[in-house]
Amino acid sequence: MSxxxxxxxxxxxAMAGFSAYALLSRAAWVVEPLAEYGVPRSWWTPLGLAKAAGSLGLLAGFLVPALGIAAAIGLVLYFTGAALTVLRARSYAHVPFPLIYMAPAVATLALA
Incomplete structure (x- = not known):
C-alpha cells in the first residue's frame, strides 16, 4: 500500500464522514437543498447512514482491502446518484458539490 x-x-x-455528519445533524446548508431537489425527508437518515458506512468501510479497508474497495465503489455510486439528483432538479450550480466528494473515492479506487 502506497x-x-x-x-x-x-x-x-474524512470527507464522507463529514458529509454524513452534516446530513445526520440536519445542517441547514445540507437539508435545505435536499428539500429543494425533492428528496423525501424520510430518506435523509438512511442516506446519511450510507455515507457514514462508506466512510467507515474505507477505513476498514486498511485491514480488509476488499471491504475498502466495496466502500469506495458504494461512495462513487452514492455521489453519482447525488449528482444526478441535482441535475434532475436543474440546480446546475450545485453539481460540483457531489463531484468534489466523489473525487477522493474515485482516486482511492484508482490507487487500490
Whole structure:
C-alpha cells in the first residue's frame, strides 16, 4: 500500500464522514437543498447512514482491502446518484458539490 493511497483513502473517509455528519445533524446548508431537489425527508437518515458506512468501510479497508474497495465503489455510486439528483432538479450550480466528494473515492479506487 502506497503513501498516496493511504492519504487519499483517509481524505475520502474524512470527507464522507463529514458529509454524513452534516446530513445526520440536519445542517441547514445540507437539508435545505435536499428539500429543494425533492428528496423525501424520510430518506435523509438512511442516506446519511450510507455515507457514514462508506466512510467507515474505507477505513476498514486498511485491514480488509476488499471491504475498502466495496466502500469506495458504494461512495462513487452514492455521489453519482447525488449528482444526478441535482441535475434532475436543474440546480446546475450545485453539481460540483457531489463531484468534489466523489473525487477522493474515485482516486482511492484508482490507487487500490
Amino acid at each position: 503513501t498516496a493511497h493511504t492519504v487519499v483513502t483517509v481524505l475520502a473517509a
